[in-house]
Amino acid sequence: MTATQYLADWRPYPFAIAETRLDFTLAARTTRVRSAIDFRRIGPGDLVLDGAGLKTLSMTIDGRPVDPTLIRADQEKLIIPADQLPDSFTFEAEVQIDPEANTALEGLYLSGGMFCTQCEAEGFRHITWYPDRPDVMAPFRVEIHSDKPVLLSNGNPVNTAPGHASWHDPWPKPAYLFALVAGDLRAIPDSFTTASGRKVALNVWVRPGDEPRAGYAMESLIRSMKWEEEAYGREYDLDVFNIVAVDDFNMGAMENKGLNIFNSKLVLATAETATDGDYERIEGVIGHEYFHNWTGNRITCRDWFQLCLKEGLTVFRDQQFTSDMRSAAVKRIHDVQTLRARQFREDAGPLSHPPRPDHYQEINNFYTATVYEKGAEVIGMLKRLVGDEGYRKALDLYFDRHDGQACTIEDWIAVFQDATGRDLVQFKRWYTDAGTPRLSLTEEWANGKLVLNFRQHTAPTPGQAEKPARVIPIALGLIGPNGDEVLPTTVLEMTEERQSFAFEGLGARPVVSLLRGFSAPVTVAREMTADEQALLLAHDTDPCARWQAGHDLALDALIDRTRGKAVGEALIRALGGLLDDAEADPAFAALCLSLPGEEEIATTIAASGAVPDPDAIHAARRGLVQDIAEAHEVALTRLFDAMAPQGPYRPDADGSARRSLRLACLGYLGRLDDGNRADTLFADAGNMTERQGALEQLIALDRDADALARFAAEFRDNRLVMDKWFMVQPLRAAPEKAVARARALAARPDFDWKNPNRFRALISGLTANHAGFHAADGSGYDFLADWLMKLDPVNPQTTARMCSAFETISRYDTGRQDKARAALRRIAAMPGLSRNTSEMVTRILA
Numbered sequence: 121m122t123a124t125q126y127l128a129d130w131r132p133y134p135f136a137i138a139e140t141r142l143d144f145t146l147a148a149r150t151t152r153v154r155s156a157i158d159f160r161r162i163g164p165g166d167l168v169l170d171g172a173g174l175k176t177l178s179m180t181i182d183g184r185p186v187d188p189t190l191i192r193a194d195q196e197k198l199i200i201p202a203d204q205l206p207d208s209f210t211f212e213a214e215v216q217i218d219p220e221a222n223t224a225l226e227g228l229y230l231s232g233g234m235f236c237t238q239c240e241a242e243g244f245r246h247i248t249w250y251p252d253r254p255d256v257m258a259p260f261r262v263e264i265h266s267d268k269p270v271l272l273s274n275g276n277p278v279n280t281a282p283g284h285a286s287w288h289d290p291w292p293k294p295a296y297l298f299a300l301v302a303g304d305l306r307a308i309p310d311s312f313t314t315a316s317g318r319k320v321a322l323n324v325w326v327r328p329g330d331e332p333r334a335g336y337a338m339e340s341l342i343r344s345m346k347w348e349e350e351a352y353g354r355e356y357d358l359d360v361f362n363i364v365a366v367d368d369f370n371m372g373a374m375e376n377k378g379l380n381i382f383n384s385k386l387v388l389a390t391a392e393t394a395t396d397g398d399y400e401r402i403e404g405v406i407g408h409e410y411f412h413n414w415t416g417n418r419i420t421c422r423d424w425f426q427l428c429l430k431e432g433l434t435v436f437r438d439q440q441f442t443s444d445m446r447s448a449a450v451k452r453i454h455d456v457q458t459l460r461a462r463q464f465r466e467d468a469g470p471l472s473h474p475p476r477p478d479h480y481q482e483i484n485n486f487y488t489a490t491v492y493e494k495g496a497e498v499i500g501m502l503k504r505l506v507g508d509e510g511y512r513k514a515l516d517l518y519f520d521r522h523d524g525q526a527c528t529i530e531d532w533i534a535v536f537q538d539a540t541g542r543d544l545v546q547f548k549r550w551y552t553d554a555g556t557p558r559l560s561l562t563e564e565w566a567n568g569k570l571v572l573n574f575r576q577h578t579a580p581t582p583g584q585a586e587k588p589a590r591v592i593p594i595a596l597g598l599i600g601p602n603g604d605e606v607l608p609t610t611v612l613e614m615t616e617e618r619q620s621f622a623f624e625g626l627g628a629r630p631v632v633s634l635l636r637g638f639s640a641p642v643t644v645a646r647e648m649t650a651d652e653q654a655l656l657l658a659h660d661t662d663p664c665a666r667w668q669a670g671h672d673l674a675l676d677a678l679i680d681r682t683r684g685k686a687v688g689e690a691l692i693r694a695l696g697g698l699l700d701d702a703e704a705d706p707a708f709a710a711l712c713l714s715l716p717g718e719e720e721i722a723t724t725i726a727a728s729g730a731v732p733d734p735d736a737i738h739a740a741r742r743g744l745v746q747d748i749a750e751a752h753e754v755a756l757t758r759l760f761d762a763m764a765p766q767g768p769y770r771p772d773a774d775g776s777a778r779r780s781l782r783l784a785c786l787g788y789l790g791r792l793d794d795g796n797r798a799d800t801l802f803a804d805a806g807n808m809t810e811r812q813g814a815l816e817q818l819i820a821l822d823r824d825a826d827a828l829a830r831f832a833a834e835f836r837d838n839r840l841v842m843d844k845w846f847m848v849q850p851l852r853a854a855p856e857k858a859v860a861r862a863r864a865l866a867a868r869p870d871f872d873w874k875n876p877n878r879f880r881a882l883i884s885g886l887t888a889n890h891a892g893f894h895a896a897d898g899s900g901y902d903f904l905a906d907w908l909m910k911l912d913p914v915n916p917q918t919t920a921r922m923c924s925a926f927e928t929i930s931r932y933d934t935g936r937q938d939k940a941r942a943a944l945r946r947i948a949a950m951p952g953l954s955r956n957t958s959e960m961v962t963r964i965l966a
């Protein structure tokens with residue numbers, strides 16, 4: 121049984137570090153790491169260093185040997201008693217590590233012959249003995265000896281010669297921001313001159329041959345640097361900024377100081393190989409990692425419970441960046457969709473936790489949608505409550521007051537209180553309380569007066585039975601029956617469990633356009649007629665609320681269908697109006713045409729207290745698509761043709777809007793033309809967005825053999841594109857074929873399952889096929905469990921993250937529940953199961 125870590129147990133580290141010096145002699149099986157750390161006592165206590173899987177060759181303090189029996193291997197710690205230590209001393213060690221054996225991809229490992237590191241959250245302890253905690257910060261000097269041609273670390277290069285490089289990072293940083301890369305790499309070079317005139321050398325490093333695919337990443341970096349100066353007044357602070365693309369990486373990317381390391385799928389893109397979605401993610405993640413330089417690196421976290429201090433804020437900032445670079449409305453709707461699909465789902469199940477958890481077993485299991493996406497929503501609410509000016513003042517104060525420090529959520533709240541004078545005691549519950557509040561609305565109307573009665577309620581979550589009321593900013597407007605806006609956006613602040621707000625002097629009864637801009641991460645319960653929803657879809661001035669109205673209309677129609685009730689005429693009529701105007705705003709039209717997914721339908725049914733039937737949901741959605749296609753064939757055909765490419769591919773908002781509408785139309789037309797248009801588009805399209813869209817449709821129509829073969833022949837040597845090939849097949853296959861298809865793919869020699877991208881592509885392709893994964897015979901659950909058990913000894917982090925596919929099981933019928941639980945118990949019983957996976961499985965089964 122592994123120990124649980126508690127927030128309440130945090131104690132300051134008793135030593136400060138003046139400088140950390142590291143010297144690496146790299147070899148695949150036998151890398152030597154020599155370290156020298158200058159400690160100075162600042163409080164009482166022993167010297168505790170972390171180390172995991174190290175072969176310790178020597179350890180000294182001021183040159184005197186350290187007794188090796190002080191190593192507590194079971195706890196992965198070295199503890200030197202306080203009475204054996206002078207007030208200032210240098211600890212030196214030499215250890216040997218084995219990067220080639222490091223399949224967990226934590227610490228120093230090899231990816232395609234390249235040495236690279238991943239140290240967040242606790243990877244540095246796999247490199248050498250160190251206080252591996254984020255509140256111990258130090259400047260670093262790093263020497264690298266290796267015959268690899270390119271040798272990189274954090275900070276500025278001091279000197280480089282063949283076989284050797286030295287780097288100096290003057291900015292104090294915690295060990296989790298350390299990075300080292302050594303390999304045969306090629307740079308896309310550029311430069312950026314900061315507002316105060318510092319010239320920064322920029323490089324995106326890729327494998328030889330990949331240079332033509334890295335240009336967009338570099339452009340995105342330059343846009344990020346400029347935006348950060350304009351929007352937040354923050355400049356870059358070193359002479360160089362390096363980005364390296366690696367093929368084997370557990371996550372998306374990592375913000376190591378001056379040396380960001382990226383999953384190659386978030387760097388490499390050309391029109392022929394990457395979709396619009398890929399381009400948008402590349403820009404967003406390049407921004408995200410760059411913005412961490414101030415929110416994460418210059419100001420870091422005191423402990424890992426505070427993870428959302430850097431992640432929530434940095435996600436919020438990358439969302440702002442993308443809104444400014446592209447369409448703000450589309451970005452907001454996409455973010456709301458992701459929040460609901462991932463965070464609301466997490467919050468409604470056994471893995472629910474607050475943005476700032478107060479205990480964990482394995483911190484790597486807390487890089488979650490709640491910490492990241494809900495963490496960002498909480499900041500959006502704060503900004504709405506204090507206003508743009510208040511937000512700017514608070515952020516200026518945050519940077520002024522806390523530069524160079526390791527901080528807490530309390531520090532963050534305090535800068536908002538101090539900068540704006542607002543009391544945020546109740547607001548802080550958003551950080552400490554788990555669960556998604558449900559906001560119910562009932563209305564009373566008489567004599568030109570509309571009374572809105574709100575109630576908020578948050579269901580209990582694991583370990584938190586009581587949920588006191590939160591501050592909920594409710595942005596709303598009123599739309600008159602003729603479509604005119606009779607009340608522009610107004611923000612109500614709800615602070616009680618029940619609260620009413622009145623609007624007087626209204627002519628005719630308006631429709632409430634609720635939660636404009638998605639002003640709070642809550643679910644909404646209110647009665648609305650299809651006509652009211654259609655009115656908002658046609659006339660709401662707020663794009664989020666307008667899209668929501670259409671979405672709710674579709675969701676209601678779909679749920680009615682699962683219950684055997686016919687149609688959704690109101691929806692079909694409303695979509696007709698939308699199609700007439702679609703060319704004016706293709707992205708919005710595409711969003712409205714994309715019906716709610718099966719998972720969301722299941723979530724909505726479960727929230728109403730009923731048991732979702734995956735097969736019925738699949739059939740209902742398919743039936744509605746067919747009806748819409750038949751009703752609007754002419755308009756859909758006209759739009760499909762009108763959205764044909766105009767000129768060469770450009771990955772910008774306008775181009776991607778047109779392609780998204782075109783593909784949305786194709787999704788319907790395929791049900792009428794048997795996939796003929798998709799077939800032609802697949803053959804003719806010059807960009808991956810349309811090709812992948814066409815391919816997905818051909819798979820759904822079971823007409824994919826030729827296209828899949830062509831695709832594989834064309835892209836056999838491109839790992840990232842072949843990941844798509846592995847993903848779309850189980851994802852789009854008919855439910856009854858999905859598991860068999862995943863199984864066949866997993867048996868292929870090119871299913872390189874130790875590569876996290878390839879593993880995730882296939883496995884999450886299946887788990888995202890709702891009716892396929894939740895096959896009544898339990899075959900989806902068994903397939904997943906088999907593969908998680910195979911991956912766990914190799915890569916516990918990726919295994920544990922993928923356990924969340926099981927987090928919704930308790931909403932299904934007992935037959936499915938029993939089968940899923942049996943699969944989970946099989947995992948739990950595996951000898952030697954990692955702490956990562958064990959924690960996830962235990963929480964889900966609890």
Ligand code: 0A1
Binds near residue numbers: 374375409431
């Ligand atoms: N800080 C990174 C995310 C990250 C976290 C853990 C990792 O390895 C276990 C890697 C990356 C970010 O927010 O982008």
Ligand code: ZN
Binds near residue numbers: 408434
């Ligand atoms: Zn981040």
